[in-house]
Amino acid sequence: MTRRTASPRRPRDSVPELVRALLRGEKRAAGKVISLIEDDEAEAVEAVARIFPHTGRAHVVGFTGPPGAGKSSLINRLVRTFRAKDKKVGVVAVDPTSPYSGGAVLGDRIRMADTGVDPGVFIRSMATRGHAGGLALATFDAVRVLDALGMDVVFVETVGAGQSEVEIATRAHTTVVVEMPLTGDVVQTMKAGILEIGDVYVVNKVDLGNDDVLVANLKFQLEARDGWTPPIVRTIATDGRGIDELADALMRHAEFLDRTGLRRNREVARARLEILENAQRSLARRVEDTSRLGAAFDQLAQDVADRRIDPHAAAVKLLKPPRKAR
Amino acid sequence: MTRRTASPRRPRDSVPELVRALLRGEKRAAGKVISLIEDDEAEAVEAVARIFPHTGRAHVVGFTGPPGAGKSSLINRLVRTFRAKDKKVGVVAVDPTSPYSGGAVLGDRIRMADTGVDPGVFIRSMATRGHAGGLALATFDAVRVLDALGMDVVFVETVGAGQSEVEIATRAHTTVVVEMPLTGDVVQTMKAGILEIGDVYVVNKVDLGNDDVLVANLKFQLEARDGWTPPIVRTIATDGRGIDELADALMRHAEFLDRTGLRRNREVARARLEILENAQRSLARRVEDTSRLGAAFDQLAQDVADRRIDPHAAAVKLLKPPRKAR
Secondary structure: OOHHHHHHOOOOHHHHHHHHHHHHHHHHHHHHHHHHHOOHHHHHHHHHHHHHHHHOOOOOEEEEOOOOOHHHHHHHHHHHHHHOEEEEEEEEEEOOOOOEEEEEEEOOOOOHHOOOOOOEEEEEEEEEEEEEEHHHHHHHHHHHHHOOOOOOEEEEEEEOOOOOHHOOOOOOEEEEEEOOOOOOOOOOOOOOOOOHHEEEEEEEHHOOOHHHHHHHHHHHHHOOOOOOOEEEEOOOOOOOOOHHHHHHHHHHHHHHEEEEEEHHHHHHHHHHHHHHHHHHHHHHHHHHHHHHHHHHHHHHHHHHHOOOOHHHHHHHHHHHOOOOOO | HHHHHOOOOOOOHHHHHHHHHHHHHHHHHHHHHHHHOOOHHHHHHHHHHHHHHHOOEEEEEEEEOOOOOOOOHHHHHHHHHHHHHOEEEEEEEOOOOOOOOOOHHHHHHHHHHOOOOOEEEEEEEEEEEOOOHHHHHHHHHHHHHHHHOOOOOEEEEEOOOOOHHHHHHHHHEEEEEEEOOOOOOOOOOOOOOOHOOOEEEEOOOOOOOOHHHHHHHHHHHHOOOOOOOOEEEEOOOOOOOHHHHHHHHHHHHHHHHHOOOOOHHHHHHEEEEEEHHHHHHHHHHHHOOOOHHHHHHHHHHHHHOOOOOHHHHHHHHHHHOOOEEE
């Protein structure tokens, strides 16, 4: 509060200023940089380029699982546990604008807000804009901001819908899959691919009962990969049961990645993805840039509409660099 | 049956052969070309380029709406109605591999199969592979195949999940939004954006009752765009009620698009999208092409992982054309 009133309101901080403040550990600056990223501002590219050399320290942990499995509550508990170990903790929560509700799950965000006054905690909810690929890119740029801010651990929460789990798995250092036991007369099947992506499995809400079946099922199906057998942790996020064990599993996995060199492998895999995505987005921007390429692209689109050139051949033309970049 | 046993089995038809057979109206060739597209074979690019000049005749109608609204049954009925008017009809159904079931809704496909022996009908179910953007591209390349095959109308059925509605709306000539009345004590809300994309609205399963509320709600909210007020058609797909009216609405919209020049506008908008997507996929292929660009790209990814270059700057390097392209 004091800081907010003390700092004079400027219409816009310069990117170098913001980045300097961010690297000093100022949460306000981190928030502003993430907003630039979220809004896909041109300055975001500059900001990410400037903070990039200062990243690579944080342990990035992705959480995935069906809505209602308790991911937010688990993360909330873990934040406190890691704070108690004097680790700085960042959280990036992705709220896909639900096609049905058209908005974020506010309850989850509010529940997390009680850790917001601690200077060692930074929680940010990202809004989805446009394409899913863009969101993944923006989310992990936000993770970089928290990394550069000095957070030791960054939790990324996504809703397990379709492709996002796989995206987390290829981008986080550690992927946590959260499941909950189903009760009643139902057969609990694992979502396709879910057994391949987790480094740690959580069976939350074990107070519901029926967890033995789910745990046995997971144990039976999970296999060691690269020398790591994913642990299965039973939790009750609402009363804290199993949270210490989960925190321990996360730290053991971080050590494992460092010891085996797999952390670097994951960084390289993520880099491959991100370079490609950045290039694809640059293309999209080139197309939208009406001042420079716009008219030529419009002509190309008309030629395709008139069947004078097919879309693939037109794409080859588009991929030629714009004239100014001789 | 006769044709299948008569034609000798070759291990692989050449693309020019396939395209010639397709342009003669051979369904077998159309099926093979769509398989190439579906499997993302290199030959698909050549095939689409060859058929492209022969496309642009068919009226492409996209169907979207929640699972269970009866899209397949409606399309099945419409196929018969248009056949009775001596129109050739193609159907491309997109089965997103459900993250929960991991497969296609076979029932729907089987229900449609009874029109499969008619030479004026071609029905194809596309499997999703990889990215959603890739699927949209593949789907509309399949539509082109049916267009070149000589179909007068092509129906595209997708499951209304997230982005796919918008993709249909930007690619089909006519977009049909299918809804069904909800019964019981629920408030029926329209999915965000659904009011902007439809050219024709169908309230199916009106035998359930409660349709007056939904129709009134739609009427109240729908607005004319570009001089077209989307009609709302009540149907019972299972007994054929309202199908003639729906077919009539589709034909009126096709005439409207031709009369106003909006058909060409839609073609140009689709071309813009497709050129960009094709370019983005070319980039992805360039990255995967280990023989040529692979090693250089690996080095780039390692440089990013080691923070020697940021992902955006690396993307700029990637966007430079490969050396062989003079």
